[in-house]
Amino acid sequence: MKHIAESTVRRLSLYLRFLEELEGQGRETISSEVLADSGGTTSAQVRKDLSFFGSFGKRGLGYSVTALAKRLREILGLGQPWQVVIIGAGKIGAALAQYRGFRARGFHVVGIFDSDPAKVGRTLDGVTVSDLAQLERELKQLKPQIAVLTVPADVAQELVQRLTKAGVRGILNFAPATLHAPDGVTVRSVNMALELEILSYALAHER
Amino acid sequence: MKHIAESTVRRLSLYLRFLEELEGQGRETISSEVLADSGGTTSAQVRKDLSFFGSFGKRGLGYSVTALAKRLREILGLGQPWQVVIIGAGKIGAALAQYRGFRARGFHVVGIFDSDPAKVGRTLDGVTVSDLAQLERELKQLKPQIAVLTVPADVAQELVQRLTKAGVRGILNFAPATLHAPDGVTVRSVNMALELEILSYALAHER
DNA sequence: CTAACTTTGTGAAGAATTTCACAAGCCCCC
DNA sequence: GGGGGCTTGTGAAATTCTTCACAAAGTTAG
Numbered sequence: 043m044k045h046i047a048e049s050t051v052r053r054l055s056l057y058l059r060f061l062e063e064l065e066g067q068g069r070e071t072i073s074s075e076v077l078a079d080s081g082g083t084t085s086a087q088v089r090k091d092l093s094f095f096g097s098f099g100k101r102g103l104g105y106s107v108t109a110l111a112k113r114l115r116e117i118l119g120l121g122q123p124w125q126v127v128i129i130g131a132g133k134i135g136a137a138l139a140q141y142r143g144f145r146a147r148g149f150h151v152v153g154i155f156d157s158d159p160a161k162v163g164r165t166l167d168g169v170t171v172s173d174l175a176q177l178e179r180e181l182k183q184l185k186p187q188i189a190v191l192t193v194p195a196d197v198a199q200e201l202v203q204r205l206t207k208a209g210v211r212g213i214l215n216f217a218p219a220t221l222h223a224p225d226g227v228t229v230r231s232v233n234m235a236l237e238l239e240i241l242s243y244a245l246a247h248e249r
Numbered sequence: 250m251k252h253i254a255e256s257t258v259r260r261l262s263l264y265l266r267f268l269e270e271l272e273g274q275g276r277e278t279i280s281s282e283v284l285a286d287s288g289g290t291t292s293a294q295v296r297k298d299l300s301f302f303g304s305f306g307k308r309g310l311g312y313s314v315t316a317l318a319k320r321l322r323e324i325l326g327l328g329q330p331w332q333v334v335i336i337g338a339g340k341i342g343a344a345l346a347q348y349r350g351f352r353a354r355g356f357h358v359v360g361i362f363d364s365d366p367a368k369v370g371r372t373l374d375g376v377t378v379s380d381l382a383q384l385e386r387e388l389k390q391l392k393p394q395i396a397v398l399t400v401p402a403d404v405a406q407e408l409v410q411r412l413t414k415a416g417v418r419g420i421l422n423f424a425p426a427t428l429h430a431p432d433g434v435t436v437r438s439v440n441m442a443l444e445l446e447i448l449s450y451a452l453a454h455e456r
Numbered sequence: 457c458t459a460a461c462t463t464t465g466t467g468a469a470g471a472a473t474t475t476c477a478c479a480a481g482c483c484c485c486c
Numbered sequence: 487g488g489g490g491g492c493t494t495g496t497g498a499a500a501t502t503c504t505t506c507a508c509a510a511a512g513t514t515a516g
Contacts, residue, residue, distance in 0.1 A: 043454065047503070048447065055446045073463065082427050085463090086505055093465060097329075099465040102512035115420075118446050119453025125446075134346035140340055142444040143425060149449075171347060187452060188445070211455070212448040214441075218266060218350060220289055228451040230444055234421075237351040237437055238395065239262045239325050240255065241419040244435040245394055246326025247250070248418070254473070280493065292493090294477060300495060308494045309482040 050091050054114055056081040056179060057088065061111040073104035106202040116204045123148045129201055129209075130192035131156035131164070134216055138190055139166040153184045188212040195219040202229065257424050261321055263288040264295065268318040280311035330355045332391060334417075336408055337399035338363035338371070338378045341423055346373040359391045366375060388415040395419040402426040409436065 057171055060080040064072060074085040074092075081088075093111075095117050099105045126149050128135050138144070139151055154166055157174040164171045172180055189210045191198055198217035205213060206227050215221055215231040216246060223229045267287040271279060281292040281299075288295075299305060299317075302324055306312045322328055330345050335342050335354050345351070346358055361373055363382040371378045379387055396417045398405055405424035412420060422428055422438040430436045 046450075046454075049503075051447050051450045052443065054450075055443045056427065059443075060427075060447075075463085080427060082429075084505070086507090087503095089463090089465060090504080097465060099464050100512060101510070102462045102514085104463065119449040120397075124445075124449060124452075131426065133347055136341035137344045141441065144445065147442050147446065149356075149442075149445050150265070161454050188448060212452050214444055214448055215378065220263065220267075220287060222289075226455065228448055230448055232441065232444055234345065234356050234437060234439065235356075236259065236262045236266075237439055238351065239265075239327065239354065239423055240258050240385065241395060241421060241435055241437055242326040242331060243253075243258045243261075245325070245331075245419050247253075248433065282493085291475070293477090294473095295476080296493090296495060305497060306494050307482065308480070309492045311493065376459090411486075 045162075046094055046096065050094065054090050055135070057091075058111060058114040058120075060120065061107055061114065065111055066105045069107050071100075071104045072110075074099070077105070096147055101210070104159060120148050123150055124188050124191060125150055125152045125186040126186060126188045127151070127153040127155065127181070127186040128190045129155050129174070129205070130194065131158075131161045131166065132192060135190070135192035136166055138192065141171065149188070152186060153180060155180075177204060178208055179203060181205075181210070188214065191215045191216055191217055198247055202227075242245060251301065253301055257301065258325070260288055260290060260294070260298055261325060263327065264298075265318060265321040265327075268314055268321065271314045272318055276314055278307075278311045279314055279317075281306070283313070327355050329383075330357055331395050332357055332359045332393040333395045333397060334358070334360040334362065334388070334391060334393040335397045335399065336362050336381070336412070338365070338368045338373065339399060342397070342399035343373055345399065346376065356395070359393060361388075362386060384394075384411060385415055388399060388412075388417075395421065398422045398424055400424055 057077055060077065072129050074088040077090045078085045096177055097154050098110055098113055099243045128151060131154050137152065139154055144151065151169055154171045155167050155174045156162060161171050170247045187210065189205045191201060191213060194200060198215060198219045199221055202213060202221050202223050206223055209229055213223065213229045215229055218233050218235060221229050251374065258359060264284055265286065281295040282338045285292045285295045305317055305320055335346050338361050342361065346361055351358065358376055361371060361376050361378045362384055363378050368378050369380045394417065396412045398408060398420055400408060402424045405422060405426045408435055409420060409428050409430050414431060418434055420430065420436045421435055424442050425442060428436050
């Protein structure tokens with residue numbers, strides 16, 4: 043398949059979220075126009091985004107809410123559950139471990155690791171924090187595809203190596219560091235301070 | 250000034266982070282090439298990004314680390330401190346309130362609000378949680394420019410209205426909702442589940 | 457069954473962003 | 487003080503992403 047831009051995938055996720063809301067309300071069909079408003083884009087953009095994957099609509103009527111939601115889940119790889127481990131049981135790691143939004147989307151937290159003896163042994167939402175020293179041993183059992191990194195920046199890269207070697211294919215990084223991973227491993231970074239800085243730029247340059 | 254793309258601003262932030270590391274190491278100059286590697290981009294991109302704001306380098310030598318860092322701080326609006334309030338003292342809100350990275354960048358958390366009586370009155374990192382019902386009254390004193398929203402999605406839009414009316418100019422939203430704000434108010438959204446979904450897409454479509 | 461209306465799917469145009477490539481400027485050494 | 491070696495700054499080209507605009511297809515009403 044042709045390469046799909048990240049911005050497109052991001053919008054597909056947004057469409058799906060809105061479609062699931064509509065499903066709950068029992069709505070049957072929706073037009074690209076309404077879907078566009080919900081995601082802050084245009085109807086042409088919605089149709090173009092979807093057209094990369096096929097044609098799911100009925101002219102004159104729009105899209106079937108349930109059929110499109112189902113298709114988007116497939117496209118996004120949400121048809122299957124994913125096993126996720128969280129590395130770092132600090133404030134952010136603990137918050138994420140207990141975040142309902144992950145499980146609701148099929149992301150199952152199967153392990154949490156930390157090197158601080160004071161945190162090892164604690165239980166967060168049914169999962170016990172393991173010693174980071176046991177990472178490799180435990181990952182052999184857990185076989186997670188995805189890891190969430192909430193560790194200090196200076197150890198983040200080293201953990202990418204260890205996780206990659208243990209078979210992890212996707213890493214969501216919250217440490218303020220630019221990470222490098224081998225081919226076949228996808229790393230995404232979320233940097234809260236950076237988001238505030240973009241806001242700062244916007245406020246400083248108003249008008 | 251010509252409009253600057255968000256992707257450019259994002260990279261400027263990354264350059265600044267790396268420059269500050271170099272400052273700590275006492276390094277004096279740096280080339281666009283090295284700066285590019287640190288942010289996962291190309292030297293041409295670095296030079297183009299900087300060129301929007303002037304020309305700061307010396308040919309044959311590169312950029313002065315301290316001078317460029319200083320200039321980037323100005324460009325990003327980090328020369329001044331920003332007052333920030335956090336709305337929602339749940340897991341994520343509390344974690345952010347205590348996050349050192351914010352203060353280090355000049356973002357000062359001056360208020361935290363929640364509607365849950367069990368949370369009102371607690372102290373997080375020196376700031377006492379206030380009742381959300383008192384939001385308007387307290388914002389008159391605090392005069393924050395920025396708000397961080399960590400509330401359930403169904404009340405997020407309503408809070409955008411209240412915050413905007415109270416003079417907030419920038420909102421960093423963690424609720425999984427698409428928000429609309431009047432002109433002159435910037436909203437940025439961080440959606441952790443969505444980031445995992447983008448990862449899911451990448452893993453599902455490998456090769 | 458027909459006509460008026462709605463909405464999709466998609467090439468083509470347009471806009472935005474990134475990459476290329478090279479002249480010009482500056483340093484350093486001899 | 488001249489030459490070799492780097493590195494910047496920047497138009498132009500290439501690429502990527504978004505918007506336009508419209509034929510085609512389906513719906514609804516009468």
